[in-house]
Amino acid sequence: AQKVTQAQTEISVVEKEDVTLDCVYETRDTTYYLFWYKQPPSGELVFLIRRNSFDEQNEISGRYSWNFQKSTSSFNFTITASQVVDSAVYFCALSEAGTGNQFYFGTGTSLTVIP
Protein backbone atom coordinates (compact mmCIF):
# COMPACT_ATOMS: atom_id res chain seq x y z
CA ALA A 1 0.00 0.00 0.00
CA GLN A 2 1.16 3.51 -0.72
CA LYS A 3 2.36 5.26 2.37
CA VAL A 4 2.33 8.65 0.67
CA THR A 5 -0.16 9.61 -1.99
CA GLN A 6 0.10 12.69 -4.13
CA ALA A 7 -2.99 12.46 -6.27
CA GLN A 8 -2.11 15.44 -8.44
CA THR A 9 0.34 14.32 -11.10
CA GLU A 10 0.61 17.64 -12.91
CA ILE A 11 -0.65 21.12 -12.17
CA SER A 12 -0.37 24.24 -14.28
CA VAL A 13 -1.08 27.71 -12.95
CA VAL A 14 -0.60 31.19 -14.25
CA GLU A 15 1.97 33.30 -12.49
CA LYS A 16 0.70 35.01 -9.32
CA GLU A 17 -2.01 32.44 -8.76
CA ASP A 18 -2.06 30.46 -5.53
CA VAL A 19 -1.68 26.70 -5.77
CA THR A 20 -2.08 23.89 -3.25
CA LEU A 21 -0.30 20.57 -3.58
CA ASP A 22 -2.00 17.72 -1.79
CA CYS A 23 -0.33 14.99 0.22
CA VAL A 24 -2.08 12.17 2.05
CA TYR A 25 -0.08 9.72 4.13
CA GLU A 26 -0.69 6.41 5.81
CA THR A 27 1.08 5.08 8.86
CA ARG A 28 0.43 3.07 12.00
CA ASP A 29 3.25 4.68 13.91
CA THR A 30 2.27 7.31 16.43
CA THR A 31 5.60 9.03 15.92
CA TYR A 32 6.35 10.00 12.39
CA TYR A 33 7.74 12.84 10.32
CA LEU A 34 6.57 14.51 7.15
CA PHE A 35 8.65 16.37 4.62
CA TRP A 36 8.36 18.30 1.42
CA TYR A 37 11.15 18.36 -1.13
CA LYS A 38 11.43 20.35 -4.33
CA GLN A 39 13.07 18.90 -7.43
CA PRO A 40 13.78 21.65 -9.96
CA PRO A 41 14.61 20.81 -13.59
CA SER A 42 18.28 20.55 -12.65
CA GLY A 43 17.38 17.36 -10.76
CA GLU A 44 18.55 17.85 -7.20
CA LEU A 45 16.24 17.38 -4.23
CA VAL A 46 15.89 20.49 -2.11
CA PHE A 47 14.59 20.19 1.44
CA LEU A 48 11.68 22.54 2.17
CA ILE A 49 10.11 21.56 5.47
CA ARG A 50 9.92 18.92 8.18
CA ARG A 51 7.00 18.31 10.53
CA ASN A 52 6.72 15.77 13.33
CA SER A 53 3.49 14.03 14.25
CA PHE A 54 3.13 15.90 17.51
CA ASP A 55 3.22 19.33 15.97
CA GLU A 56 0.09 20.19 14.05
CA GLN A 57 0.80 23.87 13.87
CA ASN A 58 0.62 25.21 10.39
CA GLU A 59 3.72 26.89 9.15
CA ILE A 60 4.33 29.82 6.86
CA SER A 61 7.64 30.65 5.26
CA GLY A 62 7.42 33.55 2.86
CA ARG A 63 5.13 32.50 0.03
CA TYR A 64 5.07 28.89 1.24
CA SER A 65 2.67 27.49 3.79
CA TRP A 66 1.91 24.01 5.03
CA ASN A 67 -1.29 22.65 6.51
CA PHE A 68 -0.86 19.51 8.61
CA GLN A 69 -4.09 17.78 9.64
CA LYS A 70 -3.79 14.48 11.48
CA SER A 71 -7.56 13.95 11.35
CA THR A 72 -7.39 13.59 7.58
CA SER A 73 -3.77 12.34 7.40
CA SER A 74 -2.90 15.20 5.14
CA PHE A 75 0.06 17.53 4.82
CA ASN A 76 -0.75 19.99 2.09
CA PHE A 77 1.55 22.62 0.66
CA THR A 78 0.39 25.98 -0.64
CA ILE A 79 2.39 28.40 -2.73
CA THR A 80 0.97 31.91 -2.69
CA ALA A 81 1.49 34.24 -5.65
CA SER A 82 3.33 31.59 -7.64
CA GLN A 83 6.37 32.48 -9.69
CA VAL A 84 8.00 30.86 -12.70
CA VAL A 85 10.90 29.75 -10.47
CA ASP A 86 8.44 27.62 -8.52
CA SER A 87 8.13 25.31 -11.51
CA ALA A 88 9.42 21.97 -10.31
CA VAL A 89 8.37 18.55 -9.12
CA TYR A 90 7.38 18.57 -5.48
CA PHE A 91 7.64 15.44 -3.36
CA CYS A 92 5.97 14.74 -0.07
CA ALA A 93 7.74 12.17 2.10
CA LEU A 94 7.12 10.24 5.30
CA SER A 95 9.57 8.85 7.82
CA GLU A 96 8.39 6.55 10.59
CA ALA A 97 10.11 6.27 13.94
CA GLY A 98 9.75 2.52 13.72
CA THR A 99 11.71 2.22 10.48
CA GLY A 100 14.70 4.40 11.23
CA ASN A 101 15.20 7.21 8.83
CA GLN A 102 13.98 5.64 5.62
CA PHE A 103 11.94 8.11 3.63
CA TYR A 104 8.83 7.00 1.79
CA PHE A 105 8.29 9.40 -1.08
CA GLY A 106 5.10 10.13 -2.91
CA THR A 107 5.04 10.02 -6.69
CA GLY A 108 5.46 13.78 -6.89
CA THR A 109 3.44 16.63 -8.33
CA SER A 110 4.85 18.44 -11.32
CA LEU A 111 4.04 22.13 -11.05
CA THR A 112 4.32 24.41 -14.05
CA VAL A 113 3.93 28.13 -13.53
CA ILE A 114 3.10 29.89 -16.75
CA PRO A 115 4.34 33.46 -17.11
Place this chain on the structure above:
Amino acid sequence: EPEVTQTPSHQVTQMGQEVILRCVPISNHLYFYWYRQILGQKVEFLVSFYNNEISEKSEIFDDQFSVERPDGSNFTLKIRSTKLEDSAMYFCASSVGMGGTEAFFGQGTRLTVV
Protein backbone atom coordinates in the same frame (compact mmCIF):
# COMPACT_ATOMS: atom_id res chain seq x y z
CA GLU B 1 26.52 26.31 3.04
CA PRO B 2 27.53 22.66 3.47
CA GLU B 3 26.19 20.33 0.84
CA VAL B 4 26.29 16.73 -0.26
CA THR B 5 28.32 16.30 -3.40
CA GLN B 6 28.14 13.41 -5.84
CA THR B 7 30.39 12.34 -8.66
CA PRO B 8 30.09 11.79 -11.51
CA SER B 9 26.97 13.71 -12.49
CA HIS B 10 26.34 11.33 -15.37
CA GLN B 11 27.76 7.88 -16.05
CA VAL B 12 27.15 5.64 -19.02
CA THR B 13 28.14 2.02 -18.67
CA GLN B 14 27.70 -1.20 -20.57
CA MET B 15 25.46 -3.89 -19.22
CA GLY B 16 27.39 -6.27 -17.02
CA GLN B 17 30.01 -3.73 -16.00
CA GLU B 18 30.67 -2.64 -12.46
CA VAL B 19 30.07 0.97 -11.48
CA ILE B 20 30.95 2.94 -8.39
CA LEU B 21 29.01 6.04 -7.53
CA ARG B 22 30.69 8.42 -5.16
CA CYS B 23 29.38 10.79 -2.55
CA VAL B 24 30.83 13.17 -0.02
CA PRO B 25 28.25 13.69 2.74
CA ILE B 26 28.07 16.79 4.91
CA SER B 27 30.98 16.58 7.28
CA ASN B 28 29.25 16.46 10.67
CA HIS B 29 26.51 14.10 9.53
CA LEU B 30 26.48 10.55 10.85
CA TYR B 31 23.83 8.83 8.74
CA PHE B 32 24.17 8.20 5.04
CA TYR B 33 21.74 6.98 2.46
CA TRP B 34 21.33 6.01 -1.14
CA TYR B 35 18.08 6.49 -3.00
CA ARG B 36 17.26 6.02 -6.64
CA GLN B 37 14.74 7.54 -9.00
CA ILE B 38 13.88 5.79 -12.23
CA LEU B 39 12.99 8.39 -14.83
CA GLY B 40 9.60 9.91 -14.15
CA GLN B 41 8.99 7.81 -11.07
CA LYS B 42 9.18 8.36 -7.37
CA VAL B 43 12.31 8.38 -5.27
CA GLU B 44 12.96 4.96 -3.72
CA PHE B 45 15.04 4.07 -0.69
CA LEU B 46 17.96 1.73 -1.23
CA VAL B 47 20.06 1.67 1.92
CA SER B 48 21.03 3.53 5.06
CA PHE B 49 24.44 3.40 6.70
CA TYR B 50 25.58 4.30 10.17
CA ASN B 51 28.66 3.58 12.21
CA ASN B 52 30.30 1.78 9.31
CA GLU B 53 27.55 -0.67 8.71
CA ILE B 54 24.26 -0.97 6.92
CA SER B 55 21.41 -0.11 9.26
CA GLU B 56 18.54 -0.67 6.86
CA LYS B 57 18.07 -1.76 3.26
CA SER B 58 15.20 -2.21 0.86
CA GLU B 59 14.30 -5.14 -1.36
CA ILE B 60 15.92 -3.30 -4.25
CA PHE B 61 19.29 -3.47 -2.53
CA ASP B 62 20.18 -7.04 -3.43
CA ASP B 63 23.55 -8.76 -3.62
CA GLN B 64 24.43 -6.72 -6.67
CA PHE B 65 24.71 -3.63 -4.54
CA SER B 66 27.19 -2.73 -1.86
CA VAL B 67 28.11 0.40 0.05
CA GLU B 68 31.29 1.46 1.65
CA ARG B 69 32.79 4.34 3.55
CA PRO B 70 36.40 3.87 2.55
CA ASP B 71 37.69 6.89 4.43
CA GLY B 72 36.42 9.69 6.63
CA SER B 73 34.71 11.60 3.88
CA ASN B 74 33.55 9.39 1.01
CA PHE B 75 30.53 7.14 0.80
CA THR B 76 30.21 4.89 -2.22
CA LEU B 77 27.60 2.75 -3.89
CA LYS B 78 28.83 -0.12 -6.03
CA ILE B 79 26.72 -1.99 -8.51
CA ARG B 80 28.57 -5.17 -9.32
CA SER B 81 27.10 -6.19 -12.67
CA THR B 82 24.79 -3.56 -14.07
CA LYS B 83 21.51 -4.32 -15.77
CA LEU B 84 19.44 -2.16 -18.06
CA GLU B 85 16.90 -1.66 -15.29
CA ASP B 86 19.56 -0.11 -13.07
CA SER B 87 19.37 2.99 -15.23
CA ALA B 88 18.18 5.73 -12.90
CA MET B 89 19.17 8.82 -11.00
CA TYR B 90 20.96 7.82 -7.83
CA PHE B 91 20.84 10.22 -4.91
CA CYS B 92 23.11 10.20 -1.93
CA ALA B 93 21.83 11.82 1.26
CA SER B 94 23.08 12.45 4.75
CA SER B 95 21.58 13.52 8.05
CA VAL B 96 22.78 14.51 11.47
CA GLY B 97 20.64 11.96 13.26
CA MET B 98 17.78 9.55 12.92
CA GLY B 99 14.22 9.77 14.07
CA GLY B 100 12.97 11.97 11.32
CA THR B 101 15.88 14.31 10.98
CA GLU B 102 15.79 15.95 7.61
CA ALA B 103 18.09 14.43 5.06
CA PHE B 104 20.08 16.58 2.68
CA PHE B 105 20.42 15.21 -0.80
CA GLY B 106 23.15 15.52 -3.36
CA GLN B 107 22.50 16.59 -6.90
CA GLY B 108 22.36 13.01 -8.09
CA THR B 109 24.25 10.77 -10.50
CA ARG B 110 22.40 9.81 -13.62
CA LEU B 111 23.37 6.24 -14.47
CA THR B 112 22.62 4.99 -17.96
CA VAL B 113 23.17 1.32 -18.68
CA VAL B 114 23.37 0.45 -22.36
